[in-house]
Amino acid sequence: MGSCLDLEVLEELVDIMGDDMEMLLNAYFSDSKTKLEELMQMDIQTEQEKIFRMAHALKGSSRNVGVVGFSNVCENIEKLARANNLTEREFDLENLTQLYNQAIEELKQRYL
Amino acid sequence: MKILIADDNNTERLILSRVLENIGHQVVQAEDGTSAISQFEKHGPELVFLDVLMPGYDGYEVAEIIVKESSRPWFPIIFLTSLTEASDLAKCIDAGGDDFVSKPINKIIIKAKVEAFERIINLYSTVAEQREKIQFHNEHLIQEQEAAKKIFNNIAHRGCLTSSNINYHLSPMSIFNGDLMLAADLPMGGMRLMLADFTGHGLPAAIGALPASEIFYGMTTKGFAIPDMMVEMNARLYNVLPRGIFCCVIVFDIDSLDNRLTIWNAGAPDSYLIDQENNSVELIHSAHLPLGIQSPKKFEVKSQAYEFTKNHKIIAVTDGIIEADNVDGEMFGEKRMFDYIKANTTENNICDKLISELANYCGTTEQADDVSLLEVAFPLHKTNDAVVVEETSATHSGTSDSVITLKLRGKSLGNFDPIPMFLQTILTCNELLPHRARIFTVLSELYNNALDHGVLGLSSATKNDSDGFAKYYQQRAEGLNNLDVGFVNVSVDHRPTAEGGEIVFDITDSGAGFDVSKILNEGSKSYSGRGLPLLLSLCDSVDYLQNGNRVQAIYRWRHDDVPD
Numbered sequence: 001m002g003s004c005l006d007l008e009v010l011e012e013l014v015d016i017m018g019d020d021m022e023m024l025l026n027a028y029f030s031d032s033k034t035k036l037e038e039l040m041q042m043d044i045q046t047e048q049e050k051i052f053r054m055a056h057a058l059k060g061s062s063r064n065v066g067v068v069g070f071s072n073v074c075e076n077i078e079k080l081a082r083a084n085n086l087t088e089r090e091f092d093l094e095n096l097t098q099l100y101n102q103a104i105e106e107l108k109q110r111y112l
Numbered sequence: 113m114k115i116l117i118a119d120d121n122n123t124e125r126l127i128l129s130r131v132l133e134n135i136g137h138q139v140v141q142a143e144d145g146t147s148a149i150s151q152f153e154k155h156g157p158e159l160v161f162l163d164v165l166m167p168g169y170d171g172y173e174v175a176e177i178i179v180k181e182s183s184r185p186w187f188p189i190i191f192l193t194s195l196t197e198a199s200d201l202a203k204c205i206d207a208g209g210d211d212f213v214s215k216p217i218n219k220i221i222i223k224a225k226v227e228a229f230e231r232i233i234n235l236y237s238t239v240a241e242q243r244e245k246i247q248f249h250n251e252h253l254i255q256e257q258e259a260a261k262k263i264f265n266n267i268a269h270r271g272c273l274t275s276s277n278i279n280y281h282l283s284p285m286s287i288f289n290g291d292l293m294l295a296a297d298l299p300m301g302g303m304r305l306m307l308a309d310f311t312g313h314g315l316p317a318a319i320g321a322l323p324a325s326e327i328f329y330g331m332t333t334k335g336f337a338i339p340d341m342m343v344e345m346n347a348r349l350y351n352v353l354p355r356g357i358f359c360c361v362i363v364f365d366i367d368s369l370d371n372r373l374t375i376w377n378a379g380a381p382d383s384y385l386i387d388q389e390n391n392s393v394e395l396i397h398s399a400h401l402p403l404g405i406q407s408p409k410k411f412e413v414k415s416q417a418y419e420f421t422k423n424h425k426i427i428a429v430t431d432g433i434i435e436a437d438n439v440d441g442e443m444f445g446e447k448r449m450f451d452y453i454k455a456n457t458t459e460n461n462i463c464d465k466l467i468s469e470l471a472n473y474c475g476t477t478e479q480a481d482d483v484s485l486l487e488v489a490f491p492l493h494k495t496n497d498a499v500v501v502e503e504t505s506a507t508h509s510g511t512s513d514s515v516i517t518l519k520l521r522g523k524s525l526g527n528f529d530p531i532p533m534f535l536q537t538i539l540t541c542n543e544l545l546p547h548r549a550r551i552f553t554v555l556s557e558l559y560n561n562a563l564d565h566g567v568l569g570l571s572s573a574t575k576n577d578s579d580g581f582a583k584y585y586q587q588r589a590e591g592l593n594n595l596d597v598g599f600v601n602v603s604v605d606h607r608p609t610a611e612g613g614e615i616v617f618d619i620t621d622s623g624a625g626f627d628v629s630k631i632l633n634e635g636s637k638s639y640s641g642r643g644l645p646l647l648l649s650l651c652d653s654v655d656y657l658q659n660g661n662r663v664q665a666i667y668r669w670r671h672d673d674v675p676d
Contacts, residue, residue, distance in 0.1 A: 009216065016130050016219055028123045056165060060194055061123040063216045 004103050009066035010111070021111055028065050029104060032058060036100060040093050044086060051091075052081035065107070070099040113230055114138045114155060118148030118174060119163035119192060124217065128161060128192070131219045132226065145169025152178055159229055161213075163192045164204065172207035179208035186236050188229045192217075257315075264318055268325035271295040272303065277489040279463035283432075283482060290317035291430050291484040294325055296332040299535070299552035302368040303491045304332050307484060308361040308403075309380065309430035320359060320404070323348045335532045335552050338363055338376055339413035342403070346411045349404035358404040362396075362428040366420055368491050369553075369646065372581065373420035376413055378402050381434050382446065384427040385418055386457050393454050394418075417585035419575075422490045427453060427462060432481035439475050448473075463487040510540030512613055517603040525563060525600060526592035531556050534604055538615070541606070547669055550650050551615070554667055557643040558619050559602060564588060566623030566661055567598040598622040612670040614652075618662070625659025 017024050039054045059074035073096055080086040115137050119125040122143070129139045140155045142148040145168035152160065160178060164171040175189050191204040191212040204212050210229070213221060273280060273295040282293055292308040306328055310317035324345055331341040342363065349359055360379035367374065377383055379402030382395040399414065420426070429449070436444045452469060456462055463485050470483070516537055518530055535552055539545060564570045568591040574584045598621070605616040647654050651665045 012219065013127065016127060016134065020126075020130065024123060024126050027126060031122045053165065056194070057121060060215055061121045063194075064121075064123045064127055 003106060004067075004069045004099070005106055005110075006066040006068045009064075009068075013065065014111070025065065025107055025111055028061060032061060032100070035061075036097070040097075044088060044091050048081045048084045048086055051086060052078055055081060062103075067100075067103040067107070070096070070103050073099060113159060113226075113233070114140065114157040115226070116140045116142065116148065116151055116155065116157040116160040118142040118145065118151075118160065118166065118171070120144055120166045121163065124163070124192070124215065127217050128222070131217065131222050134219075135223055135226070137226070145171070145174045148174045149177055153181070158184075158233055159188050159190070159226065161190050161192055162209070164195060164200070172203060175204075175207040175209055184236075185240060186232070188233065190225060190229070260315075264322065268292060268294070268318075268321045269329075271329065272297055275303070275491065277303075277491045278305075279461050279487040281463055281467045281483065281485045283484070289482055290314070291432070291482040292321045292324060293484060293486060294328045296329055298365060298367070299333065299335045299549050300367075300369065300556060301491075301549070301553070302366045303488070304328075304338075304363070304365045305428075305486060305488055306361060306363040307380065307428045307430060307486050308359050309432075309482070309484070310359045311357050316354075316357060320349060320353050320357065323352060324359065324403075331532075335535050335556070337529050338365060338374055338415050340529055340532070342376060342378075342413045343408070343411055346403045346406065347408040350406070350408060350411075353404040358402040360398075360402045360430070364426060364428075364488075366426075366488065366491055369643065371419055371421050373418045373424070373426060374415050375418065375426070376400070376415040381429055381431050382450075383429075384450070384453050385420075386425040386427065386453065386462075387423060388425065388458050389423040391457050393450065393457065395450070414589070417581060419581040420490065425457075425462070425487060425489050427488075428486045430482060430484045432483040433466075433470060433485060435481060436470055436474050436483065437477050438473050439477055444470060444473055461487070509608075510542065511537055511606055512541040512543070512608050513606065515603060515605045517601070519599055519601045521599045522596040525567060525598065526595050530602060531559060534602070538604060538606060541613075543612070543671065544669065547667075551667065554647060554650050554665060555604070555617060557647055558617055558663060558665060559600065561643065562600045562619050562621035562623070562661075562663070565626070566621030567595070567600060568592070569623060609668070612668070614666055614668045617665045617667070619664075620658075620662040623661050625661035628656040628660050 013024070014021055035054055035058050039051065039058065042051050042054070044051070055074045055078035059071050059078055062068075062071040062074065077086060077091060080090055115132055117125055117128050117132075117139060119128070120143050125141055125143065129141060132139050140151050140157055142151045145166045147168075148160075148162065148166075149169065162171040162174055166174075169177070171191055175191075178189065179187060188211075189209045191209045192215060193200065193204065193212050194215040195201065196214070201212055211225060213225060271294055272278075273293060275295070278295065280293060282289065282291060290310045290312055292306070292310070294306045294308075296304050298304055308321070308324060310320045327341060327345045327348060331344060336344075342361075353359070358379070362375070362377045362380045362383055364373055364375035364383075366372075373385070375383065375396055377396055377398045378400040379398050382397055385394040385396055386392075387394070396416065399416070434444060434446055434449060438444070449466075452466060453462060456465060459465055466485060467483075516534065518534070520528060520530060531552070534555055535548070538551060539548060544551065565572070568588060570584065570587055570591070574580045574587070577583065600622070601620045603616075603618040605618065606613060607616075644654070647665060650667065652668045654663065654665045656663050
């Protein structure tokens with residue numbers, strides 16, 4: 001079965017963090033969970049600037065821990081929102097949540 | 113190294129912290145712009161990583177504040193950015209950033225950048241440290257030079273250079289001067305001056321000036337003649353100066369009793385002897401190698417004598433003035449110098465006029481060598497010892513009850529000047545110090561009469577011709593050179609009396625003698641040749657005995673005598 005994670009990034013991360021890998025991942029889980037929930041509350045009509053910032057933050061932290069698929073979708077949202085061009089079609093929260101949960105599940109299985 | 117990381121992204125901050133900690137750095141974290149500034153102030157890091165997009169102050173604003181607040185000469189800021197637009201990256205640098213790294217974080221790139229910045233930081237602090245050291249050394253050096261200059265000026269002081277018959281110019285090239293100008297009153301009145309130019313400038317040149325000055329003042333006060341003094345000076349400089357450093361010198365005595373200039377030029381440019389009465393200028397050339405070159409064995413001083421009266425002036429210069437360039441690189445030169453002096457012989461202060469003429473000539477050209485100029489007119493005659501008396505400490509009576517006798521024969525008469533030796537011995541009686549000039553005058557007049565007129569048979573009348581002066585001293589030098597017979601016997605008998613003491617000078621020579629009464633009858637013209645009026649004014653009695661080849665003069669002094 002294929003992975004939705006960038007295992008190369010994660011391998012380097014284990015090398016850098018050592019025993020603190022678990023601490024790092026837990027920090028990512030709680031951080032990204034809060035951010036994702038906040039993102040889902042945002043109004044696509046009036047809050048594209050806020051959406052841009054939140055998507056940017058989620059993209060950055062997710063990429064650091066090798067969560068590439070989810071990160072790429074965040075990047076797409078970030079770009080469109082920055083230009084105030086984001087529509088309902090690309091702001092697909094269901095897809096976003098699914099990608100997120102899938103990645104978290106795999107991270108937990110592999111590294112915790 | 114202490115490093116601040118300001119990033120609102122927890123995972124990113126954690127990873128970067130760990131990367132930096134793993135390579136041995138100490139990390140301070142901040143999760144937004146406001147805390148970045150307070151952490152910066154609190155911890156004083158040496159390097160900072162700044163995220164661009166942060167709540168509170170963003171990365172650009174934090175960078176500007178940090179750059180403004182930092183006390184370091186250079187404070188490196190590295191931006192963390194996932195932005196890829198060239199304009200976003202340029203903004204990082206505009207805000208005071210020095211570099212940027214793209215996310216996600218790559219430990220190899222981070223490590224390489226931090227190492228590069230660490231090298232630059234070290235370079236900056238090394239430069240700052242060295243600058244501080246150099247500044248410290250520089251201040252120290254200046255302090256030392258100032259202290260040394262004080263000592264130098266005490267030893268190589270100007271003596272009586274400020275006398276009214278002297279105009280001079282000395283321009284120092286640096287804190288010390290390679291040119292040396294000294295002036296001292298001669299013990300029997302008149303003056304001795306010396307202008308010396310050491311090769312080079314500054315400290316090495318100044319160091320040679322110290323022994324030269326000491327010898328100049330020491331031996332002049334003790335009554336040594338120019339040749340004896342210069343032999344001593346050359347021997348000292350020959351021993352102390354390194355190869356390649358030497359000293360060009362012009363030294364001259366103005367004898368205000370005998371109206372005589374005795375001059376010796378060793379390696380210096382021509383001196384100018386001006387006769388204001390007939391508007392003539394005579395050049396006095398260098399007749400010898402500079403001091404410090406010839407070994408004492410080979411060294412010989414032959415000074416020249418000229419008539420020097422109230423109508424005369426002597427100008428001595430060092431090569432700085434001759435070799436001064438104008439804007440076209442053309443030297444001022446000896447001809448221009450001579451012509452200018454010739455055209456201004458009756459000027460009161462030729463020195464000042466010549467210096468401003470030189471300044472006009474050189475224009476904006478930078479001065480390359482010391483420029484020194486000495487202009488001396490006839491000095492007022494004085495036999496004043498007020499200055500000398502301070503030297504003594506406790507009084508002791510020394511040779512107050514003694515007889516010193518010395519007989520000089522043939523060759524020794526030409527080779528040895530006994531006056532300084534007598535003077536030094538007599539003056540170990542400290543009470544006589546106020547009488548130094550008078551005793552010196554009496555003794556040297558008596559001795560030179562015995563030698564010149566007695567042993568050598570010279571006639572003072574010779575001096576009365578137009579070029580008689582040079583002729584007289586030429587005859588004297590030749591006579592002394594060829595002497596192998598004849599003698600002068602000098603006896604100085606110093607005995608205490610109730611009021612103080614008396615010194616009986618008794619001098620006999622091998623000459624034919626002379627008819628004292630005849631000379632006295634002939635009047636002032638003739639007897640002044642032997643300095644008789646002067647002797648009579650200084651001594652209590654002067655008696656010529658035998659055929660006139662023995663003279664006895666008595667000088668009395670009292671305890672309460674003070675210098676005049």
